[in-house]
Amino acid sequence: MSGPRQTPQVLPPLPPQLPLPATLAGLPGYAAAAYGDREALADGEVRWTFARLAEETAASARAALAHGVRPGDRVAIWAPNSRHWITAALGAVGVGAVLVPVNTRYKPAEAADIIRRSGARVLFTERGFLGTDYARDLHASGEDLGALASTVVLRGGADGPGRAEGPGDSTGPGGPAVTGWDAYLRAGAAVPDAERAARAAAVRPGDLSDILYTSGTTGRSKGVMTTHGQTVRLYASWSGLVTLRPGDRYLLVNPFFHTFGYKAGVLACLLRGVTMLPEAVYDTDRILHRMAAERVTCLMGPPTVFHGLIRHPDRAAHDLSALRLAGTGAASVPTSLVEEIRTELGAPDVFTAYGLTESGGVVSVCPTDADARTLAHTVGLPLPDTEVRIAGPLGEVLPAGEPGEVQVRGYHVTPGYLDDPGSTADAVLPDGWLRTGDIGVLDARGYLAITDRLKDMYVVGGFNAYPAEVENVLLTHPAITDAAVVGAPDERLGEIGVAYVVTTGPVTGAELTAWTRERLANFKVPRRFTRLDELPRNAGGKLLKTELRRAARGESA
Template sequence: MPALVVSELRAPAAGPAEGVLGDVLRRAVGRGPTDLLLSSPGTGETWTAAELLADAEAVAAGLLARHDPGARIATCLGNGPAPVLVQLGVALAGMTLVPVNPRSRPAEVEHALRLSGAVLAIAAEEVAGNPVADLCAAVDGVEVLRVGTDWRAALPWAAPGGLPVVEPQSLAQVQFTSGTTGRAKGVRITHAGMVATGAAFAERLGPTAGRVWCNPMPLFHTAGNVLGVVGALSAGAEHVVLPFAPEPVLQALEQRRVSMLSAAPTLLDLLAAAGPPPLPDLRVLFTGGMTVTPAFVDRVEQVFGARLSITFGMTETCGAVLQTSPEDPDPVRRETVGAPLAGTDVRIAGPDGDVVPPGTPGELWVRGARITRGYLDDPVATAEAIDPDGWLHTGDLAEMSPAGACRVVGRLKDMIKTGGENVSPVEVEEVLVEHPDVARAAVVGVPDPRWGELVVAFVVPAGERDPSPAELTAHCRDRLSPFKVPRSWRVVDELPMTASAKVQRAELRRIAAAT
């Protein structure tokens, strides 16, 4: 394509609707009813395409025996086959899924169930010591199905019968934001958005990704239940689901001969530290959720011997809107989050909303089928996020190359203003992780009466040796303007993260201000 003169890409006119989640499953059955589509290393169970459809229809029938189409059904489950079967069953029943983080605290569970209007919660007895079924049962008006060791016994099975017609624009899920900017909002996601995103994600990965996808990403989040569940169905791949822990994941990679692994950057770091065995079948690693640096890409690809695909997305975009391909040139794969997925308009806008030239930072705006229809019962927040022309204002700062690849350079609200100068945390973090003693870094600003804000860096050591503040300061001074160099240093074991693997900068600002 010719070089861009402005930082905007428009998707081709939308074709016919790609259907609903049930259609994706039925198409997979049509391609190969005996193809393996789901496996659970934790329980030893597997499903062919025909078996997965039969079980999903039986769950749908069981749900319809209890509630009418349109009902809101919550899940509070750890990774495994149960959340996948419930997700598919809810979709076939014409109901709306409300996935809730099973590590949520009582107030968070109550907020999610009440805001969504859930009538039924399918909840684990406990996850990581959290008695999540009891937390759901404490919310008046919500029926609870408790899932213990025998997960099959807890699900609502019934003989399949007639299923309702589901429209592509109907509500498929109410997903909750990570809550980094206040109380979690309920994001309305349609069947059309999920189907379009899963298909585009699989297409961008291409045939290199192979036929066995390992997904330890949380199935209560779009990374797990859209990019994972819908993406694998779209590709006709075996979807290997399991909770994240380094040893079981490494075993699954070997035993299931996994060709594509989906994991957040922090999870990839843990796997790399565990010393992965030779994995000749592994072709593609997929990641996102936080800033990925060229040094990280090089390290991960060297350790695993596989190509890395990076995405940028948010709950409001079904988990992905920009993505690199494993076949992209090295500069694109190492330095950007790729080009827009099919069916997405992207604009880099200046403060006045006008499109900026390529290479110029501005706010990332996106529009298209995968964009949320707004926040549940929150018209004010919806109007603040989505303008009358349908553009979602992400709040992220990005720049677009003349070839159409995007690089995310920070958050508007995270920009640090010190001594009258603007500092991008991402720019400083990219410099810090180039130091051999630094595995990860996060940079925030804290109030200061003289400078407005001071630049504070939190660093996670790459080995047993703590990085020296003096060495890190010298490292930064060689590469950054003086006003960008952190004035204060904190060495920490881990960075506080959201469930979607994003750094909790608000928590870091609180810690920095308190100390």
């Protein structure tokens, strides 16, 4: 059964007489023409108008040309939120490159795997973020980096923060050349802007704009491909539905390597004339101060962000009265949290949403004026020109009120996984329906509720965690003979990982925490470990994860 199409409330229009750009290559120029001298970005002491942001992005695009970036080249970026991330990414995409964002929490081996399999030729990264030297650690790891030919250090070059080495004057033994950001930009100064404009004009709506990696139940990450046309159309629609408007000030706490941070953050702000306030690290003390100082009107993030603000002992000392719009999702949302966002934080407009990387990041949005229960217990109506149906185990379409697999069809469904036709065929049916792997139900109004997952994936503080990947790491421990990981509800993080292990001898939870933390990003590390004599399996030997989930929720022994 397909839900009704989303009908916007009274929404702010896009700039009059300015057609949407056909591609992301035209987006900075569109924003400059539409919003000009409005403030586009505030990053530390740096403040740019939309016109200045377009100039900085054009300089980055010319640098990409000077660096030899060709149409279709994959360009990876492994760095925290900043204006450098924005201009590096948009500059490369603006000359036809395909962006490959990399999770800043990844260890070098995890990052190298994505860089290698995506075929990235250029990597943008940083040195010194939270004491981590991404460039050094990656090149010192000995991992196969595939086609990677050069690394551009956005901040923290060899001569210290704010200074950078010249092009090619630092290389690893037989490894990629390392260039500082300033030197990268200087090289681009010799490229005529007409050449940049011609390359931008040559980008087509059907060209790939990005490849975002998301793991499956096998634990092997898959590169989800998305085109320019899909992205522009989707986030023009989404930004209107959630009521973003010129003059809003949006605190970007969601990481840019995530669909929500990059597309529902940076790209949506450019489409709607919204000021971007990037945050590299979520820290509640800093966020409270910045929300008051910058008169933040929009904040979006997983429930843990809002829990932290509401319960902060010094919240009352900060003026948050400018906040009008709050968006959350990616985990179960208590009704009480929606009510507290409105009453305690004072944001009258609240929305929840649902999406996955394979759908461009969005499927449905719950209207900002919905009641708290609807916001908490549903993820709203499908986007315009998006169909949602609930399918049974044999593929039959189920009526309203019957739970089954959520399937989605629309212009924004991925064309497929990079170099993985088998997984593509499994996920996208011949008639265009995307199998989400989530279990949900449509009510009589056509509102969608997500009730469970066919896949084992769970969401920790807004980040997807995949049990198979964690289980594979646990099984490398010399004392573990069997392991299973499931998600369990958590008030602060939405969900956490709970591991059940079978061992050959004594082993402590602290030891297993250290073992996994050395090998995986922190959000993937289970928060609880339980030793069992054996894992529950059926007569055929299949692991009964349903029993483990019940135990993790405290519903059984």
